[in-house]
Amino acid sequence: xxxxxxxxxxxxxxxxxxxxxxxxKLLARKGYGQYIRDDGPREHASKRGTPTMGGIAFILAxxxxxxxxxxxxxxxEDRTPPPTxxxxxxxxxxVGMGMVGFLDDYIKIVKRRxxxxxxxxxxAGQLIVGITFAVLSLQxxxxxxxxxxxTKLSFITDFGWTIGPVLFVVWALFMIxxxxxxxxxxxxxxxxxxxxxxxxxxxxxxxxxxxxxESCANGETLTNPGACYEVRDPLDLAVIASALMGSCxxxxxxxxxxxxxxxxxxxSLALGGVLAGLAICSRTELLIALLGGxxxxxxxxxxxxxxxxxxxxxxxxxxAPLQHHFELKGWSEVLVVVRFWIIQGICVIVGLGLFxxxxxxxx
Numbered sequence: 001x002x003x004x005x006x007x008x009x010x011x012x013x014x015x016x017x018x019x020x021x022x023x024x025k026l027l028a029r030k031g032y033g034q035y036i037r038d039d040g041p042r043e044h045a046s047k048r049g050t051p052t053m054g055g056i057a058f059i060l061a062x063x064x065x066x067x068x069x070x071x072x073x074x075x076x077e078d079r080t081p082p083p084t085x086x087x088x089x090x091x092x093x094x095v096g097m098g099m100v101g102f103l104d105d106y107i108k109i110v111k112r113r114x115x116x117x118x119x120x121x122x123x124a125g126q127l128i129v130g131i132t133f134a135v136l137s138l139q140x141x142x143x144x145x146x147x148x149x150x151t152k153l154s155f156i157t158d159f160g161w162t163i164g165p166v167l168f169v170v171w172a173l174f175m176i177x178x179x180x181x182x183x184x185x186x187x188x189x190x191x192x193x194x195x196x197x198x199x200x201x202x203x204x205x206x207x208x209x210x211x212x213x214e215s216c217a218n219g220e221t222l223t224n225p226g227a228c229y230e231v232r233d234p235l236d237l238a239v240i241a242s243a244l245m246g247s248c249x250x251x252x253x254x255x256x257x258x259x260x261x262x263x264x265x266x267x268s269l270a271l272g273g274v275l276a277g278l279a280i281c282s283r284t285e286l287l288i289a290l291l292g293g294x295x296x297x298x299x300x301x302x303x304x305x306x307x308x309x310x311x312x313x314x315x316x317x318x319x320a321p322l323q324h325h326f327e328l329k330g331w332s333e334v335l336v337v338v339r340f341w342i343i344q345g346i347c348v349i350v351g352l353g354l355f356x357x358x359x360x361x362x363x
Contacts, residue, residue: 055267
């Protein structure tokens with residue numbers, strides 16, 4: 001079990017450490033550089049032209065790491081663990097959202113249209129990917145009748161409210177769009193979104209391992225029979241989370257200040273999508289709001305700023321998203337990033353604490 005998780009993380013880390021510099025050279029040769037807003041902090045002007053669309057690196061690395069980890073596990077054990085429906089669906093969600101982001105980046109940079117995809121086209125792409133994931137995640141029941149997702153709402157496990165398939169699709173879409181936009185808004189400083197994502201993927205690696213050990217399918221070996229988890233493929237979700245954690249760590253080596261490459265919408269939409277997918281398939285839908293607390297906080301800063309300006313004509317922050325407010329107050333970029341990573345770390349610790357407490361409380 002642990003071999004596959006370890007293989008996935010190490011392979012993902014290696015691929016992005018080695019592969020990202022090659023992508024940087026390719027993008028620089030093509031002239032695919034970042035567009036910088038004129039109304040942002042003046043220090044950001046120096047970033048204009050830095051290669052973007054770097055999300056390609058960790059998306060490919062994660063997919064390759066997932067499948068290679070199964071091959072290598074099969075070489076050291078009696079059989080190769082097969083891909084699961086939950087794992088493939090979550091990866092497909094990541095790739096699909098990444099493709100929407102790639103089209104947006106491509107139009108911005110190559111076609112020289114600063115706003116990228118038109119709003120309706122971008123939303124249509126996200127809706128197609130999100131609805132496809134949501135509908136398919138309610139299919140493919142295993143021998144216990146468990147599908148990758150559930151029509152019940154969940155916090156640390158499913159609780160009693162069943163919302164039905166139609167409302168579930170709407171709910172899943174909301175989660176996917178909210179997390180994608182949250183990561184996209186956070187991706188404004190070197191390494192900020194990447195480092196924060198690493199922490200959340202680390203949490204989901206732990207959650208997947210714990211759910212596998214305490215799965216209701218393992219009735220005879222449960223530590224706490226009254227608090228087992230009805231999750232279809234928890235181990236495979238842990239493998240994906242580990243691959244993502246390793247891939248993002250390797251990418252962070254090149255993305256940290258001063259960044260040699262940016263993830264672009266290609267990366268931010270993919271990361272937001274896969275976070276939502278992990279939450280839905282691990283039955284921790286509401287917990288992701290705490291585990292990804294930094295993304296929620298930054299999104300809320302934009303909502304507050306826009307709402308306040310439209311209602312009163314006044315701004316609450318010097319600039320939104322929130323990280324730029326502190327930059328304009330005089331904080332250095334590195335200081336903002338490290339302090340926001342600390343906030344994200346606290347969110348993850350509290351979220352995992354609640355996850356464990358929910359299990360212990362059912363003893």
